[in-house]
Amino acid sequence: MLLHTLNRSPRSPVLDQVLAAMGPEDRLLLIEDAVIGALPAHQGRFESVTGRVYALHEDLASRGLLALCDEAVRVVDIAGFVALTEECERTVSWY
Amino acid sequence: MLLHTLNRSPRSPVLDQVLAAMGPEDRLLLIEDAVIGALPAHQGRFESVTGRVYALHEDLASRGLLALCDEAVRVVDIAGFVALTEECERTVSWY
Amino acid sequence: MRYAILLLDAPYTSQAAHSALRFTRALLAGGHVVDGVFFYHDGVHNAARLAAPPQDEPHLVDAWAELGREHAVPLQVCIAAALRRGLLDEKEAARHGKQGFSVEPPFELTGLGQLVDLGLRCDRLITFGP
Amino acid sequence: MRYAILLLDAPYTSQAAHSALRFTRALLAGGHVVDGVFFYHDGVHNAARLAAPPQDEPHLVDAWAELGREHAVPLQVCIAAALRRGLLDEKEAARHGKQGFSVEPPFELTGLGQLVDLGLRCDRLITFGP
Amino acid sequence: MQDETPPADLLVILRHAPHGSSWLKEGLDVALVAAAFDRRVTLLFMGEGITALLEGQQAGPLGQKGTAATLAMLEMYDIDSLLVEERGMDELGLTSEQLMLPVRRVADAEIPGLLADHALVLNF
Amino acid sequence: MQDETPPADLLVILRHAPHGSSWLKEGLDVALVAAAFDRRVTLLFMGEGITALLEGQQAGPLGQKGTAATLAMLEMYDIDSLLVEERGMDELGLTSEQLMLPVRRVADAEIPGLLADHALVLNF
Numbered sequence: 001m002l003l004h005t006l007n008r009s010p011r012s013p014v015l016d017q018v019l020a021a022m023g024p025e026d027r028l029l030l031i032e033d034a035v036i037g038a039l040p041a042h043q044g045r046f047e048s049v050t051g052r053v054y055a056l057h058e059d060l061a062s063r064g065l066l067a068l069c070d071e072a073v074r075v076v077d078i079a080g081f082v083a084l085t086e087e088c089e090r091t092v093s094w095y
Numbered sequence: 096m097l098l099h100t101l102n103r104s105p106r107s108p109v110l111d112q113v114l115a116a117m118g119p120e121d122r123l124l125l126i127e128d129a130v131i132g133a134l135p136a137h138q139g140r141f142e143s144v145t146g147r148v149y150a151l152h153e154d155l156a157s158r159g160l161l162a163l164c165d166e167a168v169r170v171v172d173i174a175g176f177v178a179l180t181e182e183c184e185r186t187v188s189w190y
Numbered sequence: 191m192r193y194a195i196l197l198l199d200a201p202y203t204s205q206a207a208h209s210a211l212r213f214t215r216a217l218l219a220g221g222h223v224v225d226g227v228f229f230y231h232d233g234v235h236n237a238a239r240l241a242a243p244p245q246d247e248p249h250l251v252d253a254w255a256e257l258g259r260e261h262a263v264p265l266q267v268c269i270a271a272a273l274r275r276g277l278l279d280e281k282e283a284a285r286h287g288k289q290g291f292s293v294e295p296p297f298e299l300t301g302l303g304q305l306v307d308l309g310l311r312c313d314r315l316i317t318f319g320p
Numbered sequence: 321m322r323y324a325i326l327l328l329d330a331p332y333t334s335q336a337a338h339s340a341l342r343f344t345r346a347l348l349a350g351g352h353v354v355d356g357v358f359f360y361h362d363g364v365h366n367a368a369r370l371a372a373p374p375q376d377e378p379h380l381v382d383a384w385a386e387l388g389r390e391h392a393v394p395l396q397v398c399i400a401a402a403l404r405r406g407l408l409d410e411k412e413a414a415r416h417g418k419q420g421f422s423v424e425p426p427f428e429l430t431g432l433g434q435l436v437d438l439g440l441r442c443d444r445l446i447t448f449g450p
Numbered sequence: 451m452q453d454e455t456p457p458a459d460l461l462v463i464l465r466h467a468p469h470g471s472s473w474l475k476e477g478l479d480v481a482l483v484a485a486a487f488d489r490r491v492t493l494l495f496m497g498e499g500i501t502a503l504l505e506g507q508q509a510g511p512l513g514q515k516g517t518a519a520t521l522a523m524l525e526m527y528d529i530d531s532l533l534v535e536e537r538g539m540d541e542l543g544l545t546s547e548q549l550m551l552p553v554r555r556v557a558d559a560e561i562p563g564l565l566a567d568h569a570l571v572l573n574f
Numbered sequence: 575m576q577d578e579t580p581p582a583d584l585l586v587i588l589r590h591a592p593h594g595s596s597w598l599k600e601g602l603d604v605a606l607v608a609a610a611f612d613r614r615v616t617l618l619f620m621g622e623g624i625t626a627l628l629e630g631q632q633a634g635p636l637g638q639k640g641t642a643a644t645l646a647m648l649e650m651y652d653i654d655s656l657l658v659e660e661r662g663m664d665e666l667g668l669t670s671e672q673l674m675l676p677v678r679r680v681a682d683a684e685i686p687g688l689l690a691d692h693a694l695v696l697n698f
Contacts, residue, residue: 002689007336007449009467009498011108011541017589017620020661023686032335033470036498041543058342059335062469062516064506068548078346078511085444086321092695095328095336095449097565102206102319104591104622106665112465112496115537118562127205128594131622136667153212154205157593157640159630163672173216173635180314181191187571190198190206190319196572202404203362204595208636231476232333232362238406242416247404248636271476274332274377276368276422286372290420292406302483309570310459310489317573320595326696334471338512361600378512401600432607439694440583440613447697450471 001025003088007032007095010042018094022049029076029084030055038069046072056081096120098183102127102190105137113189117144124171124179125150133164141167151176193217194308195227199320200235201250202243207236210318211253218261225312226264227254228305229297232320234272237265237297258296266308269299323347324438325357329450330365331380332373337366340448341383348391355442356394357384358435359427362450364402367395367427388426396438399429458490458531461568464499468517469510474502477574478520485527492531493524494556494564500538503549521551535561582614582655585692588623592641593634598626601698602644609651616655617648618680618688624662627673645675659685 004022006029008014015037022028028049030037037045038055046053050072057077060066069075076084085091099117101124103109110132117123123144125132132140133150141148145167152172155161164170171179180186195214199206210227217224229236241251258265273282276292279299283291293299309315325344329336340357347354359366371381388395403412406422409429413421423429439445462481466473481491495502507518524530536555539545546553556564565571586605590597605615619626631642648654656677663669663679670677680688689695 002686005446007339007470009108011497013104013106013108013621014589020659020682021685021689023690026686031339033467033498036467036501036542039543041541058511059469062508062510062514063467063501064504064508064518065501067506068504078342079350081343082346082350082352085323085446090689090695091444091446092689093447093449093697095447095697100316102209102594106621108497109465115535115558116561116565118566121562126209128591128622131591131625131666134667136665153635154593157632157634157638158591158625159628159632159642160625162630163628173212174220176213177216177220177222180193180316185565185571186314186316187565188317188319188573190317190573200362200405202596205593205634205638208634208638212635231472232330235405240408240413240418240420240422241404241406242408242412242418243404246637246639248638251406253636270479274371274373275330275365276371276381278370278372282372283370288370288372290370290422292370292420292422302480303487305480306460306484306487306489306570309572315570315572319573332472335469335510335514338510338514342511361596376513376515378514383512400603432604433611435604436584436608436611436613436694439696445694445696449697 001088003027003029003084003091005029005031005091005093006034009033010037010045014094015045019048027052027054027084027088029081031059035059035063035065038065038073040070043070043072096183098122098124098179098186100124100126100186100188101129104128105132105140109189110140114143122147122149122179122183124176126154130154130158130160133160133168135165138165138167191313192223192225194225194312194315196315196317197227197229197233197236198231198318200232204320206318206320207250211250213316214257224263226266226308228308229267230271230305234267234275234277237267237277237293239294240292255296265297266300266304267293267297268302272299321443322353322355324355324442324445326445326447327357327359327363327366328361328448330362334450336448336450337380341380343446344387354393356396356438358438359397360401360435364397364405364407367397367407367423369422369424385426395427396430396434397423397427398432402429458492459569460484460489460491461494461564461571462491463494463496463573464502465496467498467501468507469514473574474517478517480572481529482527485529491529492533492568493529494533496535497538500534500542503551505548505550582616583693584608584613584615585618585688585695586615587618587620587697588626589620591622591625592631593638597698598641602641604696605653606651609653615653616657616692617653618657620659621662624658624666627675629672629674
């Protein structure tokens with residue numbers, strides 16, 4: 001099981017690349033500009049990986065997105081980010 | 096009449112922005128990574144501005160794309176780029 | 191016509207600086223006047239006097255300096271964007287208590303007002319982004 | 321576990337450096353070992369000793385240096401990526417005939433082989449890109 | 451409003467989100483400087499740039515200031531022409547009520563005219 | 575081929591076109607250094623990174639070297655596992671015959687396995 005991080009908005013073609021690269025157990029963590037992907041309007045883009053999408057609390061909070069975050073997205077803080085990298089065998093970053 | 100320059104690949108959402116911003120007479124010049132958009136496979140993305148799309152000769156040549164360029168795309172060199180900026184009232188760059 | 195150039199990315203990271211340099215040379219070759227090249231965002235790295243690119247690659251910092259000197263084109267570097275990126279001339283280095291400096295003439299640190307002024311004064315402003 | 325960090329963008333230009341610094345601090349707080357932070361591509365600008373960001377913004381260069389010293393974390397800067405971007409330590413400045421230098425300890429210029437070595441030796445390599 | 455007054459001097463297009471990069475801050479800085487020099491400025495928020503206007507933004511976890519405080523000062527600089535791309539709002543699923551400042555929504559069809567009507571257009 | 579030999583140590587993913595940025599060059603440099611240190615390296619070209627393999631590339635107009643010469647040297651470094659994303663080939667409308675080196679096309683479904691099989695994955 002791998003962890004993938006993404007820091008680009010859901011309109012970026014990089015999202016297509018990470019989705020193509022994700023295995024059936026892999027997890028996706030949205031950080032930086034990618035947390036815009038946690039908005040309900042964007043959940044269609046993450047259909048193939050629903051339930052395995054995480055977003056960084058601090059990046060949601062600084063952007064005013066915490067209250068707008070879709071409930072299908074799991075919110076983790078920086079310690080949770082560290083924990084994800086421990087649990088997953090490897091981390092691949094997409095930017 | 097404005098000139099728009101684009102230096103991102105046709106898969107970038109920036110292309111949607113420049114297409115939205117182009118007036119009916121405006122021209123689009125593809126430079127740097129955007130010259131990949133001159134490939135025949137990508138011409139569907141430029142349907143709304145066909146005949147007003149230019150690509151920079153030197154950037155096509157260095158990438159091995161000169162012979163692959165679609166015939167609907169007008170190829171100009173750097174002097175042609177200068178001429179376009181003279182003819183157009185203003186240049187807006189999209190990146 | 192009177193042109194101004196706005197350059198927003200560093201050499202070597204993207205092609206923007208190469209494109210801007212070639213375009214500026216083509217303007218001068220075509221008889222146009224270039225009222226200034228303004229370096230903003232990561233474009234301020236074009237003024238890095240310590241840049242030591244490989245011998246077989248174009249030296250963008252030297253090329254800008256030569257163009258600026260030979261054609262009397264002002265090379266204006268946004269001071270706020272430069273300071274946070276480690277680009278200081280002797281005066282700013284002294285003001286910030288730093289030993290050594292990373293920007294020298296013909297590049298000059300200046301305010302953003304110069305960009306607005308250039309853009310509204312010239313017939314054409316052409317931007318090169320990353 | 322043993323971690324390595326790869327940082328690929330400059331401070332202030334993108335958030336990558338901020339994320340990498342916070343993540344590295346969280347690793348150390350969690351009891352992990354950080355075998356090295358490797359600065360590549362525009363990440364080399366994190367070593368810019370002349371950086372003078374506004375007082376009310378975090379000073380990333382100083383923060384990395386402090387982290388490196390306090391926790392004995394090697395701060396390895398790719399020498400090839402650094403030279404072309406104007407980041408030279410005293411030794412490289414002398415070798416290239418430049419007056420002044422822009423990188424100082426605890427940052428160290430090193431080869432790309434260190435990145436491969438770090439990546440294969442550690443349990444986890446985490447990359448922060450622009 | 452916009453339609454009845456003469457066009458402003460400078461159109462600044464803001465396409466980047468806050469915190470993730472310095473583009474938004476550096477674009478706003480140009481707008482503020484122009485306004486300080488008595489130039490009339492229009493701001494157009496496109497794509498993710500629209501999220502710059504979201505209510506409830508905070509400093510980043512390292513104390514990064516962000517841009518919300520700068521936006522709150524725009525009125526002091528007499529920058530009151532804030533336009534947002536309608537399509538961008540729809541793609542984000544946002545409504546004007548969720549934004550911290552009053553804005554005018556512009557349809558795709560209006561954008562070419564905006565670019566044509568300003569003496570200088572800067573894209574960030 | 576790929577399936578019969580033990581997995582390589584390092585997977586380098588190349589997603590950027592030549593000349594437009596330094597990403598491709600800097601990604602290839604990592605691959606070459608790893609190979610020089612006797613590490614087994616796989617290259618995966620995705621998206622516009624595939625255009626790095628186009629025939630007929632030249633130096634840039636200021637004499638920028640580009641990356642074609644580096645790619646031509648890969649065999650000397652025993653880097654012979656060159657994979658290209660099938661979907662990217664189709665989107666570009668390119669065929670393997672237009673590429674300067676022999677490659678293996680990989681379908682989307684194979685990519686997760688590639689990432690799982692390499693001890694280290696670096697994305698450029």
